[in-house]
Amino acid sequence: MTSTLKISALTKRFAEVAALTEVSLTVAAGERVALLGHNGAGKSTMMKIILGLIPATAGQVEVCGAAPGSAGARRQVAYLPENAAFHPALTGLEQMRHYLSLRGESPGKAMDLLEQVGLGPAARRRIGTYSKGMRQRVGLAQTLIGTPRLLVLDEPTSGLDPVSRRDFYALLDGLAARGASILLSSHALTEVEARTDRILILSKGRMVAEGSLADLRRRADLPVMLQVTPRPGAGEAVTAALPGAEPRADGLVLSCGQGEKLAMLARIAALGDLVADLDVAPPSLEDLYSHFSKRDGQ
């Protein structure tokens, strides 16, 4: 598969501060990649370099086979900035018609795009009257113009309610299925978990982890949490049978390494009637994220 985005040994310095250090990555056509990191980890800086808004200090970046920010690259890349802003005096429809014209598309498609993001009823109101979530949706609508090969989305779901988030990821799935590559950053780790093919973790401008969620889980080897709920009256017997379990208000919590998981489950199963319920919680993305971003001595 051809890669839409190729970055090798990208370094960016602002005066004495290193914003990005030797970052390399590729994004293939149709791939959805999530970029995670603390505020100031370098996510937005990397996106701005990919878009050609700021120059890199060192390293190579190739966007759709062209230099970042070149006319060829800009024709094929759509961007959603963090906190999308528009001129407050224009209506959503006018703003969208303008963006369509700039991409050489028919302005007549504006209403259709706004309806796709649920802004049809507000299309003729000025953007100055929109809520943050509505402005964000105008931002999303403009990324759907034409057939971009790469979408760069900076915190795309901030300000969206849960239902709109689900609709948004459904839109992304459709775009990815058509072959568009998607690079998005997010703080909402749980939604990234289910909706992306690959995860990149940036910490202090360095790429500290890269891979699918399963890859990262395996590599981090974080303990699995098991929650055991004893039958009424069987609490003491279960506690005695499971040394090391930590009593909580609603039962017992055990933690064990990935390799001991099955053995531990067998021991719990052997308790038979004494146990009323059992939940297994794999390490969450939050756990993985803090594991990888802390590893670099934070």
Next chain:
Amino acid sequence: MSRILATAGTEFRIALRNRWVAIAMVLMALFSLVLAAAGSAPTGGLGVDRLSVIVASLTSLAVYLVPLLALLMSFDAIAGELERGTLPLLLTYPVSRAEVLAGKLIAHLAVLALACAVGYGLAAAAALWADPAASAGLPAMLRLLATSVLLGATFIGIGYALSALSRRPSGAAGLAVGLWLGLVVLYDLGLLAAIVADNGGWFTVHGFPVALLANPADAFRLYNLSASEATAAAAGVGGAAATVPAWQSLTSILLWPVLALALAIAAFRKVIP
């Protein structure tokens, strides 16, 4: 081209919504009518038609008002987009920075041209209504309109450059006011002071005409006064119109918009969103 026109259309709509169109038109109409009424006194005695006299008065008005309106409309063009946060997204679109500025220029220039046409048109109508012979001054009036648009283009371009250089609307506004004061008001005072000090020496003969041509506002005034042959109705620096050939001031008027826009594009290219 379609990208430039799309930008121009959107910017004109914004100017309409921000009431810039209305403000500019009312301002020009009001001042022009006042001048048309006040300027009717000196006719006859000077042997020129009523409209030519009004053109001379309008020239003195336009030299202040047109740069002011142009700077007021343009200082926000880039700094405002930076502050609102709309610039990064715009610059990821397949549109060049020169195209963005060209689109804005067309829109702002259209507003200015509209305001001048309304103001001057009202003054001309008033003159023709009072004195049908005033139609002799119509060519001068058209020259005034055309050169007002060029003067406006110059100051709009300079306004964009200031907007790109300062990056904040408040800073750009300060620079714009300072520039207006400097080029339109203080420049002439400085020249007059220099002439007085020079007392008929090299500066008065050689330096002064060049200094006038170098300032777009003075070139505009010189051209309109010499071309309309209404110098007699003008005073002060305008009196110098007789000594500078019209083609020289016209060249300055034509070159300045190009220079200002080139400056604006160069400054805009340096802006990192």
